[in-house]
Amino acid sequence: MKREPGRHHLFTWQDVLLGIAAELAYPAVLGLVAFFLAWLVVRVR
Amino acid sequence: MRLVRRPHLEDFRVIGHYTGIIINGLGLAMLAPLLTALAFAEWAVAVDFVISLAVAFILGYGLLLVSRPRRHDLSWVQGMVVASFSWLVGMVVGALPYYLSFHYRSFLDAAFDVMSGFTTTGLVLIQDLDHVSNGINMWRHVLTYLGGQGMVVLALTFLLQDAAGAFKMYVGEAKDERLLPNVVHTARTIWYISLLYLAVGTLLQGLVGLSIGMQPVRAFLHGLWIFMAGWSTGGFAPMSQNVLYYHSALFEAVTVLFFVAGSYNFGLHYAVWVGKRDELVRNIEAVSFAITSTLLGAVVIAGLERSGTYANVATLLRKGYYLLISGHTTTGFQSIYGRQLALEWGDLALLGVITAMLFGGSAVSTAGGFKGLRIGLIFKALVQEVRRLLAPESAVVVEKFQYMREVVLEDGSVRNALLIVVLYLAMWGLGTAVGVISGFPVREALFESASVTGNVGLSDGVTSAAMPSLLKTTYIVMMWAGRMEFMSVLALLGFIWAGVRGK
Amino acid sequence: MNRKKHALAWMVVTVLAAVALVVWLGPSGPLHRMQPAPRTPFAPLPPGVTPTLVSDQDLVERAQELDGQWVTFQGEALGDLMMRGESAWLNVGGAGYAIGVLMPRAEAVKVQILGNYRFNGDTVRVFGVFHRADPAQGGDLDIVASSLEVVKPGEPRPDPRAGNRVYAAAGLSLLALALFLAAHLVRRRSEGGEGHLGNAGH
Numbered sequence: 001m002k003r004e005p006g007r008h009h010l011f012t013w014q015d016v017l018l019g020i021a022a023e024l025a026y027p028a029v030l031g032l033v034a035f036f037l038a039w040l041v042v043r044v045r
Numbered sequence: 046m047r048l049v050r051r052p053h054l055e056d057f058r059v060i061g062h063y064t065g066i067i068i069n070g071l072g073l074a075m076l077a078p079l080l081t082a083l084a085f086a087e088w089a090v091a092v093d094f095v096i097s098l099a100v101a102f103i104l105g106y107g108l109l110l111v112s113r114p115r116r117h118d119l120s121w122v123q124g125m126v127v128a129s130f131s132w133l134v135g136m137v138v139g140a141l142p143y144y145l146s147f148h149y150r151s152f153l154d155a156a157f158d159v160m161s162g163f164t165t166t167g168l169v170l171i172q173d174l175d176h177v178s179n180g181i182n183m184w185r186h187v188l189t190y191l192g193g194q195g196m197v198v199l200a201l202t203f204l205l206q207d208a209a210g211a212f213k214m215y216v217g218e219a220k221d222e223r224l225l226p227n228v229v230h231t232a233r234t235i236w237y238i239s240l241l242y243l244a245v246g247t248l249l250q251g252l253v254g255l256s257i258g259m260q261p262v263r264a265f266l267h268g269l270w271i272f273m274a275g276w277s278t279g280g281f282a283p284m285s286q287n288v289l290y291y292h293s294a295l296f297e298a299v300t301v302l303f304f305v306a307g308s309y310n311f312g313l314h315y316a317v318w319v320g321k322r323d324e325l326v327r328n329i330e331a332v333s334f335a336i337t338s339t340l341l342g343a344v345v346i347a348g349l350e351r352s353g354t355y356a357n358v359a360t361l362l363r364k365g366y367y368l369l370i371s372g373h374t375t376t377g378f379q380s381i382y383g384r385q386l387a388l389e390w391g392d393l394a395l396l397g398v399i400t401a402m403l404f405g406g407s408a409v410s411t412a413g414g415f416k417g418l419r420i421g422l423i424f425k426a427l428v429q430e431v432r433r434l435l436a437p438e439s440a441v442v443v444e445k446f447q448y449m450r451e452v453v454l455e456d457g458s459v460r461n462a463l464l465i466v467v468l469y470l471a472m473w474g475l476g477t478a479v480g481v482i483s484g485f486p487v488r489e490a491l492f493e494s495a496s497v498t499g500n501v502g503l504s505d506g507v508t509s510a511a512m513p514s515l516l517k518t519t520y521i522v523m524m525w526a527g528r529m530e531f532m533s534v535l536a537l538l539g540f541i542w543a544g545v546r547g548k
Numbered sequence: 549m550n551r552k553k554h555a556l557a558w559m560v561v562t563v564l565a566a567v568a569l570v571v572w573l574g575p576s577g578p579l580h581r582m583q584p585a586p587r588t589p590f591a592p593l594p595p596g597v598t599p600t601l602v603s604d605q606d607l608v609e610r611a612q613e614l615d616g617q618w619v620t621f622q623g624e625a626l627g628d629l630m631m632r633g634e635s636a637w638l639n640v641g642g643a644g645y646a647i648g649v650l651m652p653r654a655e656a657v658k659v660q661i662l663g664n665y666r667f668n669g670d671t672v673r674v675f676g677v678f679h680r681a682d683p684a685q686g687g688d689l690d691i692v693a694s695s696l697e698v699v700k701p702g703e704p705r706p707d708p709r710a711g712n713r714v715y716a717a718a719g720l721s722l723l724a725l726a727l728f729l730a731a732h733l734v735r736r737r738s739e740g741g742e743g744h745l746g747n748a749g750h
Contacts, residue, residue, distance in 0.1 A: 041361070092714055360683055385611060
């Protein structure tokens, strides 16, 4: 993990917002895949 | 053992000094519940916190007065001993407000809940949670939030985060490294990320609380607490029914977003927040988690289908998949009663959850378990072995992976990963054995032991105040050792041993 | 170049996810066909049926056996009365577990006092259909109650007396303050500089 000594604000606002969005999108995508699996299982029953 | 020489008086002074600082920090943390109690006019609770705060400072400043080291540098071994020792002392100090609240049957139970909070496990022995004061609830959730943060700081600092060597058990040349400048800088970055998420998460969770019919003050208080418990992958909740209390798919879905994000490696957060968002798809842990959670999700869903536990897609997801993801990230939010897991989920589904709990979340995060990094490393090592077998004698087979940057797979890293996995498995076995000795069926003991080993917090009903003290104590030790990834605990034992042997 | 490939991958995934969402949520999609048949949520007690009196323990331990049956359950109204349109959720606490009860709004408004630190909530008796994993409520274990009655109104919980603890608090605080001052005096003398809790940033 590279750190730049002396800088207080390491991140820009755009990166932070996009970062949070991406980090929250990840479980949303996993959830969609799970949804699909559950649907498949119920269909196949 | 050259690494740990016989402790000198100076060592005790250094350890005492830093333990004192940490205990004072714990005392300061008690301001949050104290202020909460005052805000809600819970006077008796406020008095209890004043007492506990005072005791913390007496102990903290007492230690500082008694331990005046000549130099304030902290060596690696000293740091490890401080880390493990202060968690034990902190456990006792932190238990004081709990014990004073009459919500615990014994001090051991109170200590259990503190350790459960610090290690972000989430198993509870508290009685009558539905009538607990806001002060105590604030303490419970603050403990888990701080415990999670603290562990990340420790991990980043002590576990010496150069890419492949993330979990060097033998730090050899690095043992003389000065830890302190790292601690401060690391802590600041982590706090920045966590506090920002705290604001966003509390707001979102609170808004959802409002939309499901809670009163504003309660909605945001619960939002704050649920966020803290989720982000720290702890799994505490302010009411006895855990997240089932809210009876809301939306509420649960939002918790998923935050507890999965909370299970990420802080290095990953850092990479993403400086703009390298593709790390989310390339990082070995992100990939490992996506694969194992999907595969184990399929196992759980199939298992639930097989035992006919849930009727349709909506319930399979909300109960089955939620529990799996909660277990895999080692969070421990549960939307079904523990006993239902034992009675209604078939063996296949439980097997899926147990595996997920053991696999755990990411390294350098609040999550527990083997960690995705180790699973990824071991898998890659297997691939490498196969490639070596198939390649000509003279060929050099190189395997690489992405962990904030491209890293070459080294035998040393694989060895360490395997060793720690073996230790976790051994601990799981020990926990299961003690569970069985305590009278629980092996199936249930296996599950609960896995939950403790991975600092998960899902319960199938084994954990209760009626548990034998032997099992409570075993679980406390397991929670602590597992969270510390054995390293600090081993260093502490080594330190004591070196003192005893006198060499 | 690797980044472009991954950006592309992200886009493909997003598009697929979007397509999936449209298909599933759309009128001809599987999600619509999965909706449980609309049922009269709060059916009245059918003639000739006697609800079984159950405890919270019964509901959890014997959930499979009691699934779908009419039950009578009594306990303390806890925490929050969550109004959601025509229905309301109330968690009712027994000796061990609290059980979620879904009821018509009209019944819910009968509850006056909810249990928390300060109050023991109204003791309520509900009767309705018990579900081990209610398919219409995402699998929650619940009672879909057609009626609720307040058996005993709630009351304030006995106020814990701080009593002697106030003296302990005062005494310990003084001791803590003394040690705090002592620690700082010692530090100032030995270092000649300002310090606060310790030396972490040195």
